[in-house]
Amino acid sequence: MRAFFLALSALALSGCETLAYYGQAVSGHLALMASARPLEQVETDPALKDRLRLAGEIRDFASCELGLPDSGSYRSYADLGRPYAVWNVVAAPEFSLQPVQSCFAFAGCVSYRGFYDQAAAQRHAAALRGAGNDVVVYGVPAYSTLGWFDDPLLSTFIGYADADLARLMFHELAHQLLYVKGDSTFNESFAVVVEREGVRRWLAARGREAERPRDSSVQVAAVRARLEALYRTRLAPQAMRERKRAELEALRPWLASLKGFEEQEPNNALVASLATYTDLLPEFERFLQEAQGDLPKFYARAKQFASERSTPDPSSAQRP
Numbered sequence: 001m002r003a004f005f006l007a008l009s010a011l012a013l014s015g016c017e018t019l020a021y022y023g024q025a026v027s028g029h030l031a032l033m034a035s036a037r038p039l040e041q042v043e044t045d046p047a048l049k050d051r052l053r054l055a056g057e058i059r060d061f062a063s064c065e066l067g068l069p070d071s072g073s074y075r076s077y078a079d080l081g082r083p084y085a086v087w088n089v090v091a092a093p094e095f096s097l098q099p100v101q102s103c104f105a106f107a108g109c110v111s112y113r114g115f116y117d118q119a120a121a122q123r124h125a126a127a128l129r130g131a132g133n134d135v136v137v138y139g140v141p142a143y144s145t146l147g148w149f150d151d152p153l154l155s156t157f158i159g160y161a162d163a164d165l166a167r168l169m170f171h172e173l174a175h176q177l178l179y180v181k182g183d184s185t186f187n188e189s190f191a192v193v194v195e196r197e198g199v200r201r202w203l204a205a206r207g208r209e210a211e212r213p214r215d216s217s218v219q220v221a222a223v224r225a226r227l228e229a230l231y232r233t234r235l236a237p238q239a240m241r242e243r244k245r246a247e248l249e250a251l252r253p254w255l256a257s258l259k260g261f262e263e264q265e266p267n268n269a270l271v272a273s274l275a276t277y278t279d280l281l282p283e284f285e286r287f288l289q290e291a292q293g294d295l296p297k298f299y300a301r302a303k304q305f306a307s308e309r310s311t312p313d314p315s316s317a318q319r320p
Helices: 016-034 046-064 118-130 162-177 184-205 217-231 237-249 268-276 281-290 295-310
Strands: 076-078 086-092 102-104 108-110 113-115 134-140
Touching (some): 046 184, 162 184
Antiparallel strands (some): 102 108
């Protein structure tokens, strides 16, 4: 569930393809927002009412217990009539795990492009494949507008299991608290640590610790490390392809159990996409441990870390 802030102007960029992309982004987002209704105005069946009530409790917990922004987000509901809010397209070269970047006027550079129409996403993916890239297209149930809009609860995720619903909401609200332009790995890794700690506390407060989701990021990290080592070798292309295929096969059973990725073909783009959410987890987990669970201290350290990542190291500058 990436931070997918939509720039509302294409004036900073040029080109027909870029203008078309911005056009679908603006119209898609405005249509989504127009369909949102305040929770008290939603007339629906008792089952959905119960889910909305639970979401309201999770929303209050996020602000009162986790210190996440007490904004208008998740105080309304929208039925989209489709399985996902957007479809993300991620690409990476055949022998690299560095994702192809897309840059936007306000959100900076990110490692994906999001589309409100699945067919449009597939057309963009086909063009990237034609250029020789590994490509993955996957549905995203929610995205964050970083506080610029009041993000609604959506039909695409309201039916999630309780812990998964809490996880998603905590993750997207974390983006409103801290977002670094042009640093997808920082943003997603930070939000993952916030969601995990938030779910742990939310479940503990309800005596439901056994429902805590399983962490499987170690397996992805191991495959990624082996692929990076492989791509640094001087193997002939065909030999490297065979080794690459063997490494990626290790992910197939795991993907079969991952919601939204069950039928994905493992490739560099998929590994790069998953790595965006995990690369900086050790650092953020260490910050949380050093703060002894004090979330305001953790958030302050994360903001300091953001500044450190954006400040050039003087020792690395070239000397005349």
